Amino acid sequence: AQKVTQAQTEISVVEKEDVTLDCVYETRDTTYYLFWYKQPPSGELVFLIRRNSFDEQNEISGRYSWNFQKSTSSFNFTITASQVVDSAVYFCALSEAGNQGGKLIFGQGTELSVKP
Amino acid sequence: EAGVVQSPRYKIIEKKQPVAFWCNPISGHNTLYWYRQNLGQGPELLIRYENEEAVDDSQLPKDRFSAERLKGVDSTLKIQPAELGDSAVYLCASSFLDKRDTEAFFGQGTRLTVV
Secondary structure (H helix, E strand, O other), X not given: OOEEEXXXXXXXXXOOOOEEEOOEEEOOOOOEEEEEEEEOOXXXXXXXXXXXXXXXXXXXXXXXXXXXXXXXXXXXXXXXXXXXXXXXXXXXEEEEOOOOOOOOEEOOOEEEEEEO | OOOOEEEOOEEEEOOOOOEEEEEXXXXXXXXXXXXXXXXXXXXXXEEEEEOOXXXXXXXXXXXXXXXXXXXXXXXXXXXXXXXXXXXXXXXEEEEOOOOOOOOOEEOOOEEEEEO
């Protein structure tokens, strides 16, 4: 069965602090894809990153970085030097490449609040 | 490039009334999804179309929900009759699923309140 767990429901930090959002997933497929989406108050889900199961290289994009570890089934997301505009709900999601290809299984989301 | 467009943004109806949501995906995207997002939860898939065909509707409550994607472009999701528990945000997304690893792009959603 596929499952995504984001254990942190809410996180509050002060601007310029670093923050890591945790994501743990479960799947039986050997080929799968992991995603992070941002949902600001406007409601639209904004795509941030996609990772396939064969690529465990960590990735950095500006203040964002992602740590993918298959050994622990984790795909954590770090924001460096957080800003107020980073305040949003962040979702981790899993997509399996088999018959369910394209279907996203989302975690419960982590609400990040960055205070000035 | 225009994103996924959904309408209406908000809808308030009384229980037992019908309601319909409309979605226009990104041009050229062959796959369209409807997700439901309950308050404080992640979105859950209701139905997925590849072109005109519904390839995954296992999570769609078929007694009251229906969807169509005529001509493989825009789509309509209908609820009849609505129940109090249907209050949620209904999100439409689209992707080009020629390769299995393309990301889905989401619209802003329709927030439904059933009173």
